[in-house]
Amino acid sequence: MSRSIKMAESPMEGHPDKLADLIADALLDEFLRKDPYSRVSLEITLISGMTFVSGHVSTEGYVDIPGVVRRVIKEVGYNRPEHGFDADSSAVITSIEEQSPDIVLGISSEGAGDTATVVGYACKDTSNFMPLPISIAHALSKRISELRKSGKAPFLRPDGKVLVTVVYEGQKPIFLKDLIVFCQHDPEASLEKLRDFIYEEAIRKVVPQELLGSETRIMVNPSGRFVLGGPAADAGQTGRKIVSDAYGDVAYSGGSAFSGKDPTKTDRTASYMARLIAKHVVASGLADRCMVQMAYAFGLSEVIAFDIETYSTEKVEKEKIIRRLLEVFPTNPKRMIDFLDLRKPIYKQTACYGHFGKDGLPWERLNFVDSLRELG
Numbered sequence: 001m002s003r004s005i006k007m008a009e010s011p012m013e014g015h016p017d018k019l020a021d022l023i024a025d026a027l028l029d030e031f032l033r034k035d036p037y038s039r040v041s042l043e044i045t046l047i048s049g050m051t052f053v054s055g056h057v058s059t060e061g062y063v064d065i066p067g068v069v070r071r072v073i074k075e076v077g078y079n080r081p082e083h084g085f086d087a088d089s090s091a092v093i094t095s096i097e098e099q100s101p102d103i104v105l106g107i108s109s110e111g112a113g114d115t116a117t118v119v120g121y122a123c124k125d126t127s128n129f130m131p132l133p134i135s136i137a138h139a140l141s142k143r144i145s146e147l148r149k150s151g152k153a154p155f156l157r158p159d160g161k162v163l164v165t166v167v168y169e170g171q172k173p174i175f176l177k178d179l180i181v182f183c184q185h186d187p188e189a190s191l192e193k194l195r196d197f198i199y200e201e202a203i204r205k206v207v208p209q210e211l212l213g214s215e216t217r218i219m220v221n222p223s224g225r226f227v228l229g230g231p232a233a234d235a236g237q238t239g240r241k242i243v244s245d246a247y248g249d250v251a252y253s254g255g256s257a258f259s260g261k262d263p264t265k266t267d268r269t270a271s272y273m274a275r276l277i278a279k280h281v282v283a284s285g286l287a288d289r290c291m292v293q294m295a296y297a298f299g300l301s302e303v304i305a306f307d308i309e310t311y312s313t314e315k316v317e318k319e320k321i322i323r324r325l326l327e328v329f330p331t332n333p334k335r336m337i338d339f340l341d342l343r344k345p346i347y348k349q350t351a352c353y354g355h356f357g358k359d360g361l362p363w364e365r366l367n368f369v370d371s372l373r374e375l376g
Contacts, residue, residue: 001170005177007163008248010137012145013076013352014158014184014229016236020044021245021351023051024238024260026072027065029345032262034061036343039099042260046236048084050091055260058099066092077149077158084232103298110334112296114256116267120274120292121251122282125173128364129279130357132173134248137164138353139206144183147201155194157184159229166211171289171311176211179203180219184229195220245355246271251291259351263342266296266333270303272363273336275356277329279364281308284372286321288313294331303331316375328371 011018023044031038042055051069073079074087081089103113122129141162148156165178181198198220212218230236239257246253256267263269274292281290287310295305308322330339337343340362349358358364 003174004168005165006131006133006168006173006248006250007165008131008133008137008250009164009244010134010141010162010353011241011244012141012158012160012162014078014145015161015241016046016159016231016234017238017240018236018352019073019076019078019158019230020046020236020238021241021257021259022076022348023053023069023072025347025351027053027063027068028260028262029348030063030068031057031059031061032343032347033345034063035059038262039103039264040260040262041099041265042238044236044238044260046085046231048232049089050093052093052095054095056097056099065094065096078230083157083230084228085230110301110332112266112270112298112300112333113264114266115296115298116254116256116270117293117295118254118256118267118270118274119246119252120271120276120278121247121290122275122278123171123250123289124282126357128357128359129282130354131247131250133164133166133250134244134246134354135357136166136176136179136207136211137162137244137248138357140164140179140181140202142353143202143206144181144198152201153197155186155189157186157227157229159184159226159233167215171313173211175213176207176216178217178219179207179212180217180222182221182223182226184226185221187227191221191224247356252293258355259347263337263340264333269333269336269340269342270294270296270331272340272342272355272361273329273331276340276363276365277325278308280329280366280368280372281310281321281325283366284369284375286314286316286372286375287311292325296333301332301334306331320375321372324372324375328368 038059045052070087078085125132147153160183163180258268278290278292291309
């Protein structure tokens, strides 16, 4: 079988773009906590000394936007002036308007809150049906952030990123080709100490050793010094890491960002439903890999197009699988919101380390496997 390389990256929560996503979803959660029917579409821009919150919100609740912003920045670890970006001294500028009456009209008729194409994917690479490259990248970047926040690595700072490449033979992952870690650090930390710590406390604890071999290249801060980071070094904005938010380069991207959008935004809700459907196809044994594609047009209450790709791994005719999926799972925008119970403050946990593959999220629950197995 021919070999190929699949890739994924995972920014840490202190990465400026991920910090923007985290703030956007923390604000969304607060609006939904005060009013479950809040309609929210927020964009966050970060740069040294400033956080800019803009967007459209219609709600019956009140949210202290600057307070939430500063709380999130502090939780991530930007709480010292020497980091170049500090929760207490950062200015918070807001520009919020009411949701457009034209959008309200489209949603009130149970139509889609946006025009969008969405993708959901699942495979047998891992126990949570996620591709191996993105699974390892997220696990490693999360582990490094947890070590920093626990106090075990006080020399680490919040910014960073993990890049993973995996060699596949056919559809099977064979070994890790590249494992590259970038970690922001205090100026006094030696590169040798940093590399030893990341390897022993992160890589060895997270990455399956059988995937590491003589052909694996492991690098930590290959460019050398990484002291200045976060918004002080690079402006951050919501929605700039959509491939990392989803499946790496294994599946297509629908093209839309998720964070800062309430569930009436179909590009977010339908992406979650597409993941649920794809995961059920694989978990029920109907296929070894599955990509679900759906299209929506603003204001229309029915899905415009629905299709699945099973990469010739299906055990049942694809047309039969599609018919059963449309019987079991809703595709109407309002019904998807109700089916997944999305009017709750659950979104902050999705903003970093991926929107998929996490236990407890409603689009990860396998409640309808038996309904699909009957086709087999």
